[in-house]
Amino acid sequence: MPAVLMHDMDAPLHNSFNEQFLRKQREVFAYIVTLVPDRNDAEDIFQETCLQLFQKAAEFDCAKSFFPWACGFALNEVRRFRRAHYREKCQFDDGVFEALAELQIRSAETIDARLGLLMDCMARLPVEKKELLLHCYSCGESLNALAVEFKIDPPTLRKRLERIRKTLFECIETGSEPSPKTLEGLRGH
Amino acid sequence: LTEAACAGSITEEQHEKLNALLASNDDAKLFYVTYLRMHGALLWHCRDAGVQVPVLSAPLVASPVFSPTPTGSTVSFFYGALGCVSSGWPMAYLLATVILGIGLAIGAVTYVSQPMCVTAMARPAVERFPALMPTPKAATVGRITGIADCRPTDPKAAVTENAPVSLGQRYALASGLMEITYSTGAKVILQGPVKYEVESTNGGFLSLGKLTGSVATEAARGLTIRTPTATVTDLGTEFGVEVEASGATRSHVFKGEISVATGAAASQRKLVRLKVNESVFVDRSGNLSSRQGADADRFVRQLEFNPFPGVLTAEEGTEVYAETFNRDSKLFPADYPNWTFGQPEPGTSGEAAAATIVEGVLRLTRDAVTGAPAWHVDAATTTRKFSGRMIVSVDIGSDGRNFGYSHVAIRLGQVIVVFHPGFSSKDGAFLRGAFRVEGIMPGTDMGFTPDVDVLHHLFVYFDGKDAYQVCLVDGLHSRNVFRTAFTAPQNSGKAFSISVHRSGNDNTGMFDNLRVIQLPEIKQPATIHKDGGGVP
Numbered sequence: 018m019p020a021v022l023m024h025d026m027d028a029p030l031h032n033s034f035n036e037q038f039l040r041k042q043r044e045v046f047a048y049i050v051t052l053v054p055d056r057n058d059a060e061d062i063f064q065e066t067c068l069q070l071f072q073k074a075a076e077f078d079c080a081k082s083f084f085p086w087a088c089g090f091a092l093n094e095v096r097r098f099r100r101a102h103y104r105e106k107c108q109f110d111d112g113v114f115e116a117l118a119e120l121q122i123r124s125a126e127t128i129d130a131r132l133g134l135l136m137d138c139m140a141r142l143p144v145e146k147k148e149l150l151l152h153c154y155s156c157g158e159s160l161n162a163l164a165v166e167f168k169i170d171p172p173t174l175r176k177r178l179e180r181i182r183k184t185l186f187e188c189i190e191t192g193s194e195p196s197p198k199t200l201e202g203l204r205g206h
Numbered sequence: 207l208t209e210a211a212c213a214g215s216i217t218e219e220q221h222e223k224l225n226a227l228l229a230s231n232d233d234a235k236l237f238y239v240t241y242l243r244m245h246g247a248l249l250w251h252c253r254d255a256g257v258q259v260p261v262l263s264a265p266l267v268a269s270p271v272f273s274p275t276p277t278g279s280t281v282s283f284f285y286g287a288l289g290c291v292s293s294g295w296p297m298a299y300l301l302a303t304v305i306l307g308i309g310l311a312i313g314a315v316t317y318v319s320q321p322m323c324v325t326a327m328a329r330p331a332v333e334r335f336p337a338l339m340p341t342p343k344a345a346t347v348g349r350i351t352g353i354a355d356c357r358p359t360d361p362k363a364a365v366t367e368n369a370p371v372s373l374g375q376r377y378a379l380a381s382g383l384m385e386i387t388y389s390t391g392a393k394v395i396l397q398g399p400v401k402y403e404v405e406s407t408n409g410g411f412l413s414l415g416k417l418t419g420s421v422a423t424e425a426a427r428g429l430t431i432r433t434p435t436a437t438v439t440d441l442g443t444e445f446g447v448e449v450e451a452s453g454a455t456r457s458h459v460f461k462g463e464i465s466v467a468t469g470a471a472a473s474q475r476k477l478v479r480l481k482v483n484e485s486v487f488v489d490r491s492g493n494l495s496s497r498q499g500a501d502a503d504r505f506v507r508q509l510e511f512n513p514f515p516g517v518l519t520a521e522e523g524t525e526v527y528a529e530t531f532n533r534d535s536k537l538f539p540a541d542y543p544n545w546t547f548g549q550p551e552p553g554t555s556g557e558a559a560a561a562t563i564v565e566g567v568l569r570l571t572r573d574a575v576t577g578a579p580a581w582h583v584d585a586a587t588t589t590r591k592f593s594g595r596m597i598v599s600v601d602i603g604s605d606g607r608n609f610g611y612s613h614v615a616i617r618l619g620q621v622i623v624v625f626h627p628g629f630s631s632k633d634g635a636f637l638r639g640a641f642r643v644e645g646i647m648p649g650t651d652m653g654f655t656p657d658v659d660v661l662h663h664l665f666v667y668f669d670g671k672d673a674y675q676v677c678l679v680d681g682l683h684s685r686n687v688f689r690t691a692f693t694a695p696q697n698s699g700k701a702f703s704i705s706v707h708r709s710g711n712d713n714t715g716m717f718d719n720l721r722v723i724q725l726p727e728i729k730q731p732a733t734i735h736k737d738g739g740g741v742p
Contacts, residue, residue, distance in 0.1 A: 036565070047246025051239045054211050056249055107221040113228045121239050128240050132247050133477070136428040137437045137467055140406050144373050147406055154248050160213065179209050185248075186241055 034074040037083035042067075044129070045087045048121055052095045052114065062098055066091040085122045092118050131189040138188035142181065150181050208238050212245045251428065346370040347407045348388035352509040356382035357398065376403045379415075385509050392426035392440070394419050397506055406430065412449050418460075418505045420444040436488040437467045441479070446505035452490040458500035459484050460507065461532075461566070468492045482532075513665035513677035514597070523597060523723035527590065527704075530719055531568045546587045561585050567661070568717040570708055584617065584705035585715055588722075591701035595670040595725040600706055601661040601718040603627050603681065612710025613640070614717075616664055619702025621646070621694050623666055623676055628658040639688065641678070646694050652678065654686040661718055670727065671698050 045066065050059045069090040077086060095118075099108060109117070121128065139147060153163065153174075160178065164171035207224040210216035216224070227234050348371040356365050359378040371386050379398030387393050390408045400415025409430035419429050421440050429440040434453030438445065443462025449455050457466050459480045467477045468488050476494045480486055487495040529545070547561040548570060561570040570585035604614050604627040615624040622644040629640045632649070639652030656662045660681040667675040672695045680686035704722065708715030 043247060043250045044243075046250050047243045050246030050249060051242035054242060054245070055214060059246070059249075107216060107218060109225050110229065113225055117228065117235060117239055120235050121243070124236060124239075127236075128243055130477075131240055132243055133465060134467070135244060135247055136251075136430050136439050137465075140409050140430040140432060140437065144405065148373070150248070151407060154251075175213055175215065179213065182209065182212065182241075182245070182248075186244055189244060190240075 034077045034079070034083075037077070037079070038070065038087070041083050041087060044084055044132075045091055047132075048088050048118075049091050049095060051117060051121060052092075053098060058098065062091065062094045065094045069094065084125055088118075088122060134189045135185065138185050141188065142184065146177075146181050146184075149177060153178055208241045211238075212242065346372050346389075347404060348386050348390075350384060351387040351393070352383070352385035352395075354383040354509055356384050359399075371404055373404055373407070376401070378402075383506055383509060388426065388429075390426040390429075391422045392419065392429040393422070394429075394431070395506055395509065405432070412447055413453075414449050414451060416446065416448045416505060418444070418446045418507050420461075420507075433469075433488075435469050435490060435492050437469065439465045439467070441465060443482075444507065445480075446500075446502070446507075448504070450490075454490045455488045457486055457488075458502065458505070460500060460502050460505075466494075468494050513599075513679070514667050514675055523725045525721060526724045527588065527592070527722035528720070529586075530566070531563050531717070532566050542586075544589050546589060547585065549584050549587060550582065566718065568706070569714050570717075571714040582707070582709045584707050585717055586720075587617075587705040588703045591703050592722055592724075593670070593697075593699075593701040595668065595727055597665060597667050597723040597725065598704055598721070599663065599665045599723075600720040601681070602664050602706060603656070603659065603661045603716045604708070604710075605659055605714040605716065612708065612713035612715075614715045615644075615707040615709075616666060617705040617707050618666060618668060618697060619700060619704075620696040621674065622707065623664070623674075624707075625652065625656065625664075625678065627656045627660070627662070630655045639678075641676075641688065641690070643674075643692055643694070647690070647692050650690065652688040654680060654688070656680055656686075661716060668697065 046059065046063045049062050049066070050056070053059050053062060066087070070087055073090070077083070099114070102108070108114075139150070142150070153160065160175055161171045164174040207216065207220050207227070210220055211224065224238075228238055350365065350367055350369045350371060353365060353367055357380045358365050359380045363378070365377070365379075365384060371388075377384065377396060378401045379396060381398040383398070384396045385393060386396070386404070388408055392408055394402070394410065395418045396402050397416040397418070400417065401413045402415075402417065403411040403413070405411050408426065408428060409432070411432045413434060417431065419431055419438075419440060421427055421429050421442060421444075427440060427442050431438045431447050433447065433449045433455040436455040436457065438447050438455075438457045441463040443464055444460040445462075445464045446458040446460065447455060448458075457464060457480065459482050461482055463479055463481050465477060465479050466486055466488065469492055478486055478494060478497075480497065483500045484497045485500045486497055489495070527544075529542070531542075541563075561568060563569070568586055570583060598616060598618060600616055602614050602616065604612055611626070611629065613624045613626045615622050617623075624640075624642050624644060626640040630636070630638050632640070636651045637649055638655040641650045641652045642648055656678070657680075662681040663679040665677040665679075667677075672693045673691070674694060675691045676689065678688045704720070706715070706717040706720060
């Protein structure tokens with residue numbers, strides 16, 4: 018990081034920026050993931066976004082909300098990424114892409130409320146499923162690689178993870194315990 | 207389709223379908239972004255879960271001198287002085303940012319997107335992936351890092367210090383205290399009578415009794431305590447939870463914020479966020495009360511530690527000065543009338559510098575206006591002067607810039623006690639921590655290197671005449687304790703102010719929890735031993 022950034026980061030003027038950044042960095046990262054689901058690509062974009070944010074920290078108006086301001090930078094980085102990878106398949110149309118980006122800002126409160134329940138919902142998972150989730154998410158290895166390493170069928174591992182994610186989603190959507198049917202499905206594995 | 211996108215297994219055909227669906231259906235868009243945001247939040251949360259946060263391999267001293275009473279009493283000094291690696295996660299981020307900056311500066315192009323994976327993948331497969339093994343063993347998620355007068359309900363059940371804590375483990379204490387430190391860095395102190403089950407890698411189920419929860423790292427954020435009627439989730443804080451026999455739950459916030467969700471059915475479920483000094487009660491039917499004040503006195507917030515057991519065997523001191531720097535501020539001195547900030551050390555050529563308080567920690571880097579280096583500057587100095595026999599303590603550290611070449615210190619009058627976080631050697635010789643007393647004791651190997659970006663716990667004992675003892679406890683590894691003693695006549699019979707202090711060109715000194723305990727005078731002069739075990 019250029020020296021000027023390191024200097025700026027400590028200036029008292031930017032205390033509000035630093036606080037807001039620390040509070041909202043997870044949301045900004047997750048915002049990027051919705052637009053670029055691959056974790057390694059998302060990490061790279063997040064890293065570039067952070068650099069941009071710190072360079073522009075002095076311009077942050079603490080009277081305004083940090084999340085949409087930061088997402089503006091993230092969106093620019095994602096657009097740059099899309100331009101660089103336009104030949105790749107599995108890219109949303111521009112219209113869909115922009116609509117997904119805009120929806121997250123417009124519905125930030127609704128989405129945040131749901132995600133606020135995520136840790137609670139994770140705590141309710143059966144212990145072994147929680148472990149599986151943590152291990153699968155904690156490493157950058159592909160599911161295929163993990164499955165091979167542990168000598169199980171990759172689709173089986175993928176299916177287990179999918180069930181856990183669906184359970185969590187059901188929980189954050191409804192704020193309720195997983196349904197008996199869902200739990201039954203989990204126990205079956 | 208959304209799942210396939212999450213899993214990275216989506217085919218071209220599936221992606222086209224998804225694109226068409228999202229283009230035509232607003233509900234589908236909301237579903238998709240919420241699901242992917244959850245996926246992103248999981249990635250964020252779990253990428254830190256593999257970090258092996260050091261746990262205390264040796265328990266804190268459970269001395270009978272200070273009974274485990276709640277804070278607020280005359281002995282509370284010791285509770286607040288240990289384990290307060292406050293704001294650890296922002297510090298960790300700042301460190302990461304600096305490392306990133308250094309990497310860019312030297313043109314390094316290799317980016318390790320999941321550095322914690324190195325640690326996680328180094329572990330054996332069985333340990334990493336127990337859920338898939340034929341006979342999974344319970345995963346260790348932390349350790350017992352302190353006990354005091356601990357009596358399990360079942361006399362046959364052994365509770366031993368430093369024992370591993372596994373998922374699913376249950377603890378029932380008839381009395382006493384037990385501290386669990388999770389591998390994430392989260393801590394809970396169980397206060398008997400209590401029943402607690404470790405049900406996750408960062409939380410548990412409290413069915414009866416009290417606990418205090420605290421987090422020191424970002425990985426520890428989200429510490430979740432479930433009770434029969436509520437779920438309490440930490441949002442970067444310190445809090446207390448108390449469960450009655452009926453299952454009713456009261457949650458208190460001492461620092462930061464928590465969320466409390468009632469355990470009622472979905473349609474009646476309520477979620478409330480509590481801020482510092484607030485509490486809320488959930489009755490046995492799951493009804494949520496209005497907010498009330500927090501009652502910190504009902505909870506033990508730190509296990510005890512006696513830094514000078516030889517000195518304090520049979521007496522109690524009185525806290526006469528304490529500052530936790532909890533009011534974030536840059537408007538000095540108006541916000542803190544008992545202090546002056548950012549003044550050059552007397553007798554040096556340093557310039558005044560601007561101190562700030564962010565996230566409850568006093569920080570000083572350099573003059574905020576001119577950008578001039580802040581050499582040998584007192585970050586904060588008490589306006590009050592002290593004399594006589596005393597113990598001064600402070601949580602103290604430095605950030606990671608200019609690794610190890612800046613010092614932080616506490617100054618009692620003309621006596622300046624110095625060490626260098628991050629410093630390990632000089633001219634090929636170990637000089638870990640480079641402890642010294644300015645003009646009195648040369649650079650000394652502390653036997654361990656106090657890490658940067660951590661608040662360590664520094665205690666200085668002064669006998670009121672010329673004898674001093676120093677105890678420095680590593681803020682990350684409490685088994686690392688450096689003790690020394692020296693004599694210096696400068697403060698004898700004088701009243702002096704006390705400062706926290708830093709040097710260097712670029713590092714940020716960090717300070718918190720400065721306390722002064724006045725001790726009763728002794729009639730006979732103390733004999734201070736070099737090993738710190740002085741006997742009055």
